[in-house]
Amino acid sequence: MAFLTAHEMERYDRQIRIAEIGKRGQEKLKNARVFIAGAGGLGSPISIYLAAAGVGAIRIVDRERVEASNLNRQILHWNDDIGRAKADSARATLARLNPATRTEAICDTITPENVAQLVAGCDLIVDAMDNLPTRFLLNKTAIEKNIPFFHGAVHGFEGRAMTVIPGKTACLRCMYRGPIPQETFPVIGVATAVIGSIQATEVIKWIAGIGALLENRVMVYDGLAMRFTEFRIQKNPGCDHCADAAEKG
Numbered sequence: 628m629a630f631l632t633a634h635e636m637e638r639y640d641r642q643i644r645i646a647e648i649g650k651r652g653q654e655k656l657k658n659a660r661v662f663i664a665g666a667g668g669l670g671s672p673i674s675i676y677l678a679a680a681g682v683g684a685i686r687i688v689d690r691e692r693v694e695a696s697n698l699n700r701q702i703l704h705w706n707d708d709i710g711r712a713k714a715d716s717a718r719a720t721l722a723r724l725n726p727a728t729r730t731e732a733i734c735d736t737i738t739p740e741n742v743a744q745l746v747a748g749c750d751l752i753v754d755a756m757d758n759l760p761t762r763f764l765l766n767k768t769a770i771e772k773n774i775p776f777f778h779g780a781v782h783g784f785e786g787r788a789m790t791v792i793p794g795k796t797a798c799l800r801c802m803y804r805g806p807i808p809q810e811t812f813p814v815i816g817v818a819t820a821v822i823g824s825i826q827a828t829e830v831i832k833w834i835a836g837i838g839a840l841l842e843n844r845v846m847v848y849d850g851l852a853m854r855f856t857e858f859r860i861q862k863n864p865g866c867d868h869c870a871d872a873a874e875k876g
């Protein structure tokens with residue numbers, strides 16, 4: 628357990644003043660190891676806010692290079708980064724923001740073969756992907772490793788988020804059972820900012836052990852109507868990802 632330095636007490640003063648966080652919660656953040664799948668629209672606000680909050684270690688994985696069409700939402704990457712590997716650009720941005728956060732940025736595709744190795748040593752998995760097959764892979768991996776999974780997705784001005792606690796809550800697979808869409812979907816950056824911030828908030832709360840998580844409920848955001856709606860999600864007793872975990876839990 629690493630304790631806070633005088634500099635850290637100063638740096639995080641405004642959030643240490645939050646009664647629920649305090650010095651103890653800040654120490655928990657410092658000792659946390661977070662896995663973020665994707666350095667794009669969601670991965671940008673998630674990694675930036677978690678590094679700013681003083682999370683001790685972030686491992687972020689993305690296989691792509693920065694393109695001009697990413698820049699309306701992927702605020703880890705700026706104009707000068709076009710053509711650069713997103714992993715490199717993400718590492719540089721996060722190091723500038725908070726050099727005390729150990730950032731490991733990996734340029735790779737997340738596959739069934741490498742996922743266990745990629746998430747090894749991390750306390751939780753954050754879903755910042757743009758495709759359902761990889762989201763399902765991460766959901767399943769989190770359940771197998773018995774670590775939480777923080778789901779988020781955006782489309783246009785809309786988005787949704789939910790938190791999966793293996794053995795306790797419904798999982799992503801319980802919620803989605805339909806066909807898998809394959810498309811270049813429209814999205815505006817402010818929608819990823821809202822959903823990514825909700826995911827980062829959930830991560831901070833889980834690490835600190837405070838508040839009420841998005842358990843068995845999905846938060847749906849409609850930026851055009853400017854409305855948040857919450858839906859209850861029930862665990863599917865026949866779920867091929869989490870049914871066993873439910874029996875054990």
Ligand SMILES: [Zn+2]
Binds near residue numbers: 797798801862
């Ligand atoms: Zn499930």
